Amino acid sequence: MQDSWDIAVLGGGPAGGEAARAAAAYGARIVLIDEQARPGGQVWRAKDTAREDVGDSSETAAGNLHRARLEKSTVTFLSQARLWHIERAEDQWHLHLLVDGCSQRHAARSVILAPGAREFVQPFPGWTTPGVFGLAGVTALMKSQQCPPGRRSVVSGGGPLAIFAASEILRLGGEVAAVVTPNSKAEWLRCWPEFMANPSLTLRGAEMMMRLKRAGVPILWRHLVSRASGDPTLRAVQVTPCHANWTPRGGESAIEADALCVGHGLVPNSEVAVLAGLTPQYDAQQGGWIAASGPLGETELPGLYLCGDGAGLRGAAASQNQGARVGEAAAMALNGQRPGKTSHRTSAAERFGRAMTRLAIPQPGLARLTDADTIVCRCEAIPRRKLDAAIDAGATSLDALKSATRCGMGPCGGKYCLTNAARLIGEKTGKQLADIPPPVPRPPLFPLPVDAVGAGFDYDNLPIPAPAPL
Amino acid sequence: MNSKYDIAIVGGGIMGCATALRLAEGGMKPAIFEKGDLCQGASGVNAGTLSLQIKRVRLMEYALRGHEIWESMGDAVGFRKTGGYTLAFNGREAELLEHRQNLKREAGAPIEFVSTDDLRKSEPGIAHSVVAASYCAEDGYANSSLTGQYYRAQLKAAGIPYFERSAVDAIETDGKGFTLKIADTAVYVPRLLLAAGAWLGPLAAKLGFDLPVRARVNTVSVTERMPPLFATVIGHATGLLTMKQKPNGTVLIGGGWQGLGSPETGRGRVNAETLAPNVALACHAVPALKTARLLRSWTGFEANVPDFYPVAGAVPGVENAFMLGCVRGGFTIGPYIGQLMGDYILGRTLERPLFETGRKFEGAN
Ligand SMILES: Cc1cc2nc3c(=O)[nH]c(=O)nc-3n(C[C@H](O)[C@@H](O)[C@H](O)COP(=O)(O)OP(=O)(O)OC[C@H]3O[C@@H](n4cnc5c(N)ncnc54)[C@H](O)[C@@H]3O)c2cc1C
Ligand SMILES: Cc1cc2nc3c(=O)[nH]c(=O)nc-3n(C[C@H](O)[C@H](O)[C@H](O)COP(=O)(O)OP(=O)(O)OC[C@H]3O[C@@H](n4cnc5c(N)ncnc54)[C@H](O)[C@@H]3O)c2cc1C
Numbered sequence: 001m002q003d004s005w006d007i008a009v010l011g012g013g014p015a016g017g018e019a020a021r022a023a024a025a026y027g028a029r030i031v032l033i034d035e036q037a038r039p040g041g042q043v044w045r046a047k048d049t050a051r052e053d054v055g056d057s058s059e060t061a062a063g064n065l066h067r068a069r070l071e072k073s074t075v076t077f078l079s080q081a082r083l084w085h086i087e088r089a090e091d092q093w094h095l096h097l098l099v100d101g102c103s104q105r106h107a108a109r110s111v112i113l114a115p116g117a118r119e120f121v122q123p124f125p126g127w128t129t130p131g132v133f134g135l136a137g138v139t140a141l142m143k144s145q146q147c148p149p150g151r152r153s154v155v156s157g158g159g160p161l162a163i164f165a166a167s168e169i170l171r172l173g174g175e176v177a178a179v180v181t182p183n184s185k186a187e188w189l190r191c192w193p194e195f196m197a198n199p200s201l202t203l204r205g206a207e208m209m210m211r212l213k214r215a216g217v218p219i220l221w222r223h224l225v226s227r228a229s230g231d232p233t234l235r236a237v238q239v240t241p242c243h244a245n246w247t248p249r250g251g252e253s254a255i256e257a258d259a260l261c262v263g264h265g266l267v268p269n270s271e272v273a274v275l276a277g278l279t280p281q282y283d284a285q286q287g288g289w290i291a292a293s294g295p296l297g298e299t300e301l302p303g304l305y306l307c308g309d310g311a312g313l314r315g316a317a318a319s320q321n322q323g324a325r326v327g328e329a330a331a332m333a334l335n336g337q338r339p340g341k342t343s344h345r346t347s348a349a350e351r352f353g354r355a356m357t358r359l360a361i362p363q364p365g366l367a368r369l370t371d372a373d374t375i376v377c378r379c380e381a382i383p384r385r386k387l388d389a390a391i392d393a394g395a396t397s398l399d400a401l402k403s404a405t406r407c408g409m410g411p412c413g414g415k416y417c418l419t420n421a422a423r424l425i426g427e428k429t430g431k432q433l434a435d436i437p438p439p440v441p442r443p444p445l446f447p448l449p450v451d452a453v454g455a456g457f458d459y460d461n462l463p464i465p466a467p468a469p470l
Numbered sequence: 471m472n473s474k475y476d477i478a479i480v481g482g483g484i485m486g487c488a489t490a491l492r493l494a495e496g497g498m499k500p501a502i503f504e505k506g507d508l509c510q511g512a513s514g515v516n517a518g519t520l521s522l523q524i525k526r527v528r529l530m531e532y533a534l535r536g537h538e539i540w541e542s543m544g545d546a547v548g549f550r551k552t553g554g555y556t557l558a559f560n561g562r563e564a565e566l567l568e569h570r571q572n573l574k575r576e577a578g579a580p581i582e583f584v585s586t587d588d589l590r591k592s593e594p595g596i597a598h599s600v601v602a603a604s605y606c607a608e609d610g611y612a613n614s615s616l617t618g619q620y621y622r623a624q625l626k627a628a629g630i631p632y633f634e635r636s637a638v639d640a641i642e643t644d645g646k647g648f649t650l651k652i653a654d655t656a657v658y659v660p661r662l663l664l665a666a667g668a669w670l671g672p673l674a675a676k677l678g679f680d681l682p683v684r685a686r687v688n689t690v691s692v693t694e695r696m697p698p699l700f701a702t703v704i705g706h707a708t709g710l711l712t713m714k715q716k717p718n719g720t721v722l723i724g725g726g727w728q729g730l731g732s733p734e735t736g737r738g739r740v741n742a743e744t745l746a747p748n749v750a751l752a753c754h755a756v757p758a759l760k761t762a763r764l765l766r767s768w769t770g771f772e773a774n775v776p777d778f779y780p781v782a783g784a785v786p787g788v789e790n791a792f793m794l795g796c797v798r799g800g801f802t803i804g805p806y807i808g809q810l811m812g813d814y815i816l817g818r819t820l821e822r823p824l825f826e827t828g829r830k831f832e833g834a835n
Contacts, residue, residue, distance in 0.1 A: 393623060399506070399510055400508075404616065447694055448763055449764075450749055451761070465708075468524070470573060
């Protein structure tokens with residue numbers, strides 16, 4: 001199947017959804033592609049239809065508004081469609097999607113990529129114990145399933161996501177044993193100007209903090225989760241105080257819990273943009289490796305635009321604002337126009353997002369959590385010991401380490417382990433993370449049924465060229 | 471000018487590394503300069519097939535010696551001698567198979583033709599639509615991803631310095647030796663070997679020699695781990711499929727289907743248009759593959775000159791400069807032809823001849 005569009009937008013979150021809507025307002029034929037069943041992205045993920053009975057959080061409510069507006073627009077929403085490859089040919093972009101077990105190709109004059117971010121977890125002893133969840137992942141679970149991850153949870157991470165997750169667990173009837181955060185109170189207080197400039201976001205944060213206070217949840221500032229234990233499932237979480245650069249200080253204490261939600265920040269999903277042909281650059285403040293894009297999302301490739309957290313972490317509110325600007329610019333460009341005056345001043349929402357991102361950016365000491373026996377690459381069950389040995393034997397780039405150990409060669413394609421592996425290389429060789437680029441992403445972007453790619457071929461029609469010379 | 475090294479090798483693929491080891495054995499002090507990581511080019515991303523059934527007749531003896539060397543490298547490179555079948559699915563392919571494999575057998579490859587019944591008995595996972603098949607017990611594979619780490623260890627053990635992420639940007643010669651420019655440093659050496667794979671052309675041009683190197687953009691894909699589906703290396707009469715299942719259960723699918731991009735732009739890209747028939751052909755040969763999931767497809771640049779024979783010898787008209795590349799089936803043959811190249815530079819008698827570099831490249835312009 002092949003379809004042709006003016007603009008294809010990848011990602012139905014705040015950035016992509018708004019971009020699609022803004023572009024559609026210019027009369028362009030827009031398709032909005034998302035692997036989820038409904039638009040909303042991570043922050044505004046829709047509730048499972050079976051859970052409509054549970055009251056809405058303000059995120060769900062914002063998502064409902066987002067979905068209603070898209071519904072009313074002329075945007076075609078292609079749901080449960082995953083992009084596995086993107087290429088440019090004959091002045092068009094070709095997007096290869098997996099839909100219903102089949103591969104579809106869509107062509108578009110322009111493409112807006114808004115694939116968001118994913119979670120980063122620094123491996124620590126016991127992190128693969130059942131009952132340990134990714135912090136962001138658990139918020140996604142709570143948004144769709146509307147139930148807490150366990151009876152009694154420990155929630156840990158930098159920045160606002162930990163506070164949000166803890167507050168949601170309480171709202172949904174769970175118990176929170178403690179919030180464990182490597183941030184200090186002072187770091188939060190330093191965000192005061194951003195709080196003042198964004199009253200509604202600040203109010204939502206205050207609401208969450210109030211909920212924690214009412215429930216008497218202790219907040220352990222400048223602490224990390226250093227270990228999770230329990231067999232077969234989680235029984236206890238060990239925490240340790242840490243320095244400002246997140247180095248564990250030692251001296252553990254245990255908290256009893258049957259669920260641990262732990263995350264160490266987000267990583268932009270820049271793979272699609274790089275697969276499309278852009279070169280990634282390192283920017284720690286924006287979450288790591290991202291492809292460069294201008295204020296209107298434009299890139300060095302024709303008709304390719306980026307927005308949202310996938311183009312550099314900025315938070316939901318700023319992603320939404322930026323999406324609208326980028327969608328407009330992309331639609332106007334197709335008519336040979338440029339938006340009039342664009343303010344190059346960063347918006348208040350953007351400054352807020354950046355400040356919150358800063359709180360969650362993992363600091364170098366964190367790598368100490370990963371001891372020699374801790375599994376770093378879950379797909380291939382590779383412990384740190386093996387990676388260290390390969391680095392010592394000369395594999396000092398991610399490509400070389402991957403080739404030597406298979407780290408990142410499993411089903412996740414390295415999305416979850418290579419950020420860690422880079423830190424290990426950095427620690428051992430003294431190289432800066434900016435000098436340890438990720439391997440070039442390869443299609444498919446996720447495990448793709450062979451049958452979906454090779455389907456529809458009749459042997460007699462296979463285009464078999466002349467054999468090699470004898 | 472004094473030099474720390476007797477020879478600089480530009481390019482740390484199989485050709486460069488294998489030659490360096492031989493040179494060090496012979497008492498020379500080589501150093502390798504590699505643009506990226508060792509064996510990050512064709513040598514580290516190829517399909518790893520060691521099959522005499524797909525080697526050129528004139529290169530058969532070289533390939534046989536290559537197999538021996540791979541076998542001696544063993545587990546460190548994931549070597550497995552599994553035997554291999556080449557399949558034909560219709561009369562035209564059967565004829566092609568018979569014609570080609572007979573010539574290869576005459577050239578020394580222990581290839582036999584097998585009945586479809588025998589094929590079914592030993593490889594029940596292969597499609598029943600096969601009409602003819604050949605078998606070679608010498609065939610197998612090695613794991614190309616391990617070549618970089620393997621050569622790192624070998625070079626270290628031999629005391630050969632190698633410099634990664636050190637692209638040679640310019641070469642100047644004073645008639646006696648060569649000055650290599652690597653970022654903002656210069657290295658002076660009395661001898662030079664160009665072993666830069668698909669990038670050999672531009673480097674030879676820096677010495678004033680016009681070598682018509684072209685690059686094929688070969689595609690390889692790998693599936694997730696699967697239960698055992700087949701045990702041998704599988705090929706197709708046209709050469710358009712190579713397939714093996716690794717001990718960990720993943721299936722590697724190759725066959726030289728062409729991707730996009732060029733060595734000049736630095737990056738090859740998978741072409742969905744050719745990936746589809748490549749994968750379809752694999753499923754045609756082993757139907758159970760349809761239930762697998764594809765994890766990753768990638769491309770690599772395989773260099774050749776118009777006659778598809780190796781470039782291996784002295785750079786014509788430039789004293790003390792040598793080049794090695796464009797070896798078809800170069801993963802198989804690399805470790806051996808590298809030894810020959812080393813012997814040549816050391817001035818030793820060669821076990822087998824290299825390939826005339828001053829020849830007229832048929833079809834060259
Ligand atoms: C799990 C998770 C939960 C989060 N929860 C919150 C929260 O509660 N509050 C908050 O302020 N921030 C949250 N964030 C941060 C988040 O990144 C927000 O800042 C915001 O959602 C970013 O908006 P976006 O539009 O850029 O991307 P997203 O909202 O992430 O939307 C991107 C969309 O792209 C789709 N997509 C990506 N790749 C593909 C592909 N290959 N094929 C098809 N579809 C694809 C995804 O399904 C997703 O719907 C969360 C992040 C994560 C990873
Ligand atoms: C996808 C694919 C599948 C293949 N499958 C098989 C197979 O199954 N069996 C088989 O026998 N053969 C196979 N081959 C062929 C085989 O891989 C090659 O013939 C062989 O690896 C070539 O080795 P090389 O050292 O000449 O080139 P390369 O491995 O490409 O090494 C050349 C090196 O030179 C470096 N370089 C380039 N320019 C510079 C510079 N200016 N300065 C410094 N360094 C530089 C490059 O970075 C590169 O690392 C395949 C090839 C490809 C691409």
